[in-house]
Amino acid sequence: MTATRHGHYGIDAPHVLYGLAAAALGATAATLIALTAYDTFNAAFAAIAVVFALMTCSYLWTTRRGKFAVWSELLDGLALRGEERVLDVGCGRGAVLLLAAQRLAQGQAVGIDLWSAKDQSGNNERATLRNAELEGVRERVTLLTADMRALPFPDCSFDVVTSSLAIHNIVGAAQRERALAEILRVLKPGGTALIADIGHSRAYRRFLAAQPGTLVERRALGWRFWYGGPHVATSLVSVMRTSGAD
Numbered sequence: 240m241t242a243t244r245h246g247h248y249g250i251d252a253p254h255v256l257y258g259l260a261a262a263a264l265g266a267t268a269a270t271l272i273a274l275t276a277y278d279t280f281n282a283a284f285a286a287i288a289v290v291f292a293l294m295t296c297s298y299l300w301t302t303r304r305g306k307f308a309v310w311s312e313l314l315d316g317l318a319l320r321g322e323e324r325v326l327d328v329g330c331g332r333g334a335v336l337l338l339a340a341q342r343l344a345q346g347q348a349v350g351i352d353l354w355s356a357k358d359q360s361g362n363n364e365r366a367t368l369r370n371a372e373l374e375g376v377r378e379r380v381t382l383l384t385a386d387m388r389a390l391p392f393p394d395c396s397f398d399v400v401t402s403s404l405a406i407h408n409i410v411g412a413a414q415r416e417r418a419l420a421e422i423l424r425v426l427k428p429g430g431t432a433l434i435a436d437i438g439h440s441r442a443y444r445r446f447l448a449a450q451p452g453t454l455v456e457r458r459a460l461g462w463r464f465w466y467g468g469p470h471v472a473t474s475l476v477s478v479m480r481t482s483g484a485d
């Protein structure tokens with residue numbers, strides 16, 4: 240299911256995009272100056288300009304288009320009945336939360352966040368609520384301001400938990416494990432958590448697989464989810480909490 244988006248979802252970690260674009264422009268300027276002032280084609284400057292321009296394009300594509308396409312497929316793969324309770328951890332302006340809400344005719348999509356504008360441009364609760372209205376799912380969406388290391392929900396309260404590009408923002412492996420443990424805690428037996436992230440996905444898989452009653456898989460999500468290139472690729476860690484968890 241791919242629907243036209245009506246909301247405004249900002250840019251993930253905008254300072255990174257600006258850094259890549261500045262490097263591309265700087266190297267382009269250096270190439271042109273060498274050419275016009277010294278009559279020299281500097282292949283190194285030109286190569287740097289091309290590489291950073293490609294990285295800028297990759298980053299922009301992922302944050303504006305790619306992650307939506309990948310998450311649409313991931314959510315479709317869950318074959319939701321439409322009455323589930325879904326929690327999106329670190330929902331930001333609602334990219335994944337609202338895709339989930341569109342698949343919940345009678346269910347509820349709950350998003351929690353601390354609304355860091357460093358992690359996503361224009362990130363705040365009002366922007367996410369506005370997006371929920373624009374996507375026509377406002378009545379199925381609940382937002383809460385909360386830290387993912389202390390989720391304000393009882394045990395076993397969600398059928399599905401999603402998290403996209405959020406957990407890596409927490410500093411320290413032990414702190415990230417607290418967030419993972421919270422995700423498992425609020426997941427119902429038989430429920431599934433889908434965690435897409437850069438950087439620490441192998442550690443997530445190790446930690447989650449070591450917890451009782453979990454079936455865990457990890458896989459790369461491909462070029463549509465590269466933040467600048469294959470060196471910043473997003474991986475998916477999927478966890479099923481088996482009914483024997485308790």
Ligand SMILES: C[S@@+](CC[C@H](N)C(=O)[O-])C[C@H]1O[C@@H](n2cnc3c(N)ncnc32)[C@H](O)[C@@H]1O
Nearest residue numbers: 329330331334352353354355358386387403405
């Ligand atoms: C790169 S944004 C991704 C947002 C959204 N998941 C998406 O894919 O568009 C990362 C989000 O994680 C949130 N975040 C960072 N640390 C958090 C924490 N400890 N608890 C809850 N949210 C957090 C940020 O505020 C931000 O909204």
